[in-house]
Amino acid sequence: MANQTGRRIVIEPPPLRPLKGYASGKLLLGPGPTNVAQRVADASQPMISHGDPSSFKLLLKETKLGLRYVFQTRNEFTFAITSSGTGAMEATVANILEDGDVFLVAVHGLWGQRAVDMGKAHGAKVVQLHAPTFGAVIDGKQFEEALARHRPKLMYVCHGDSTTGTLQPLEGLGAMCRKYNCLLMVDAIASLLSAPVPMDDLGIDVLLTASQKALNVQPGLAPISFSDGAIQVIQQRKSPLKTYYFDIMKIADNWQCNGKAYFHHTQAISLIKALHESLVMITEASSLEAIISHQNEVSHYLQSKLEQLGLVLLVKKAQHRLPSVIVVQVPEAIDGHKVQLKLLADHGIEIAGGLGGLPPKGQIWRIGLMGASATRANCDALLAALKSVLVPTSKL
Numbered sequence: 001m002a003n004q005t006g007r008r009i010v011i012e013p014p015p016l017r018p019l020k021g022y023a024s025g026k027l028l029l030g031p032g033p034t035n036v037a038q039r040v041a042d043a044s045q046p047m048i049s050h051g052d053p054s055s056f057k058l059l060l061k062e063t064k065l066g067l068r069y070v071f072q073t074r075n076e077f078t079f080a081i082t083s084s085g086t087g088a089m090e091a092t093v094a095n096i097l098e099d100g101d102v103f104l105v106a107v108h109g110l111w112g113q114r115a116v117d118m119g120k121a122h123g124a125k126v127v128q129l130h131a132p133t134f135g136a137v138i139d140g141k142q143f144e145e146a147l148a149r150h151r152p153k154l155m156y157v158c159h160g161d162s163t164t165g166t167l168q169p170l171e172g173l174g175a176m177c178r179k180y181n182c183l184l185m186v187d188a189i190a191s192l193l194s195a196p197v198p199m200d201d202l203g204i205d206v207l208l209t210a211s212q213k214a215l216n217v218q219p220g221l222a223p224i225s226f227s228d229g230a231i232q233v234i235q236q237r238k239s240p241l242k243t244y245y246f247d248i249m250k251i252a253d254n255w256q257c258n259g260k261a262y263f264h265h266t267q268a269i270s271l272i273k274a275l276h277e278s279l280v281m282i283t284e285a286s287s288l289e290a291i292i293s294h295q296n297e298v299s300h301y302l303q304s305k306l307e308q309l310g311l312v313l314l315v316k317k318a319q320h321r322l323p324s325v326i327v328v329q330v331p332e333a334i335d336g337h338k339v340q341l342k343l344l345a346d347h348g349i350e351i352a353g354g355l356g357g358l359p360p361k362g363q364i365w366r367i368g369l370m371g372a373s374a375t376r377a378n379c380d381a382l383l384a385a386l387k388s389v390l391v392p393t394s395k396l
C-alpha cells in the first residue's frame with residue numbers, strides 16, 4: 001500500500017513468540033478469569049461448524065439445557081451471548097428499555113454504577129438506590145418504597161458485587177416487582193454457584209452471568225435467561241432497537257430457541273464447547289446445593305484464617321459477604337499493590353486489588369474462590385504465600 005508521498009508503508013513482522021514459552025500456569029485467585037480445567041480446555045477442540053447441522057444443533061440444545069439447570073429455570077430463552085458479562089447487561093438494558101422508561105438500579109458497588117451508565121446511554125430515566133456504605137447491602141423496605149414511588153419498567157440488582165464483596169439478598173424482590181409491574185434483572189456474574197439463585201422460584205425476569213467466573217470457562221460468553229414476561233416486553237417495543245449485535249430475539253434465533261436455525265453472527269463455537277463441558281462437570285456433582293455448600297465451607301475457612309492473621313474484611317456482616325469474592329482491607333502500613341505483585345512474581349498466585357476506585361488501588365485485596373478454585377489446598381497455598389510476603393514488610 002502507498003501513502004500520499006508515494007512511498008510504500010511496510011509493517012515488518014514483530015518478534016512474537018509462541019505463548020507456551022512464557023505463559024506459565026499461575027494460580028488465579030482473583031474474581032475471574034479463573035483457571036480452566038484441562039477437560040474444559042480440551043473440549044474446545046476439534047472445531048465444528050454451524051454449517052454442520054446435527055453436531056451444532058446438539059451442542060446448542062445441550063448447552064441450553066445445562067444453563068437452564070444451573071439457573072433453575074424453565075425459560076425457553078436461555079442461552080449465552082458472545083460477549084463478556086457487561087455485554088449481557090447492556091443487551092438487557094438495550095432490549096427492554098425505551099427512551100424515557102424508568103430504570104431503577106440498586107448500587108452496592110461498581111456494577112450498579114455501570115448499570116446506571118448503561119441506562120443513561122440508552123435514554124432511560126435512571127433512579128439509583130444506594131447501599132449506605134461500601135460493604136453494606138440495600139434493605140428490602142427501600143426496594144419496596146422505590147418501586148412504589150418511581151414505578152420503573154426494569155430494576156437491576158447485582159446479586160454479588162465483586163468490587164465490594166457484598167451479597168445482596170434477593171428474597172421477596174420478585175414478588176415486589178410483580179406487584180409494581182416491573183421486570184427484575186439480576187446480575188449473578190460473580191455470585192453464581194456460591195449462593196443459590198433459583199431464577200423461577202425467585203421470580204427473576206432476566207438472569208445473567210459470565211463464563212470466566214464460577215463456570216471456570218475461558219472469558220467470552222455471557223449466559224443469560226429471559227422470562228416469558230421479559231420476552232413479551234421486548235416483542236412489544238414501540239421504538240426500534242438501537243443495537244444490531246445485541247438484538248435478543250435474533251440471538252435467540254441464533255441459538256435455535258424458536259426451533260428454527262438463523263444466522264445472526266458466528267458463534268464462539270469453541271467457547272460453547274468448553275461451556276458445555278463445564279456444564280457436564282456441574283451435572284456430575286450430586287446437586288447444585290452440594291456445590292454451593294462446598295464453596296461456602298471453603299470460603300468460611302479462608303475468611304476465618306484471614307481474620308486469624310489479623311486482617312479485616314470489608315463486609316462486616318457475615319451474612320452479607322459474597323462467598324466467591326472475599327474483600328480484605330489492606331492494613332495501613334502495607335502497600336497492597338506491592339503485595340499482589342510479589343504474590344504473583346514469587347508464588348505464582350494472583351489476587352486482585354480494587355476496581356473502579358472502589359476502594360482505591362492498594363487499599364483492598366479481592367480474593368476469588370470461584371467454582372473449582374474453591375479448595376482448601378488453594379486457600380492454604382495462598383495463606384502460606386501471604387504470610388511469607390507479609391512478614392518482612394509488616395507487623396502482622
Ligand code: GLV
Pocket residue numbers: 031032162163352355
Ligand atoms: C471483574 O469482574 C472484577 O470483579 O474484577
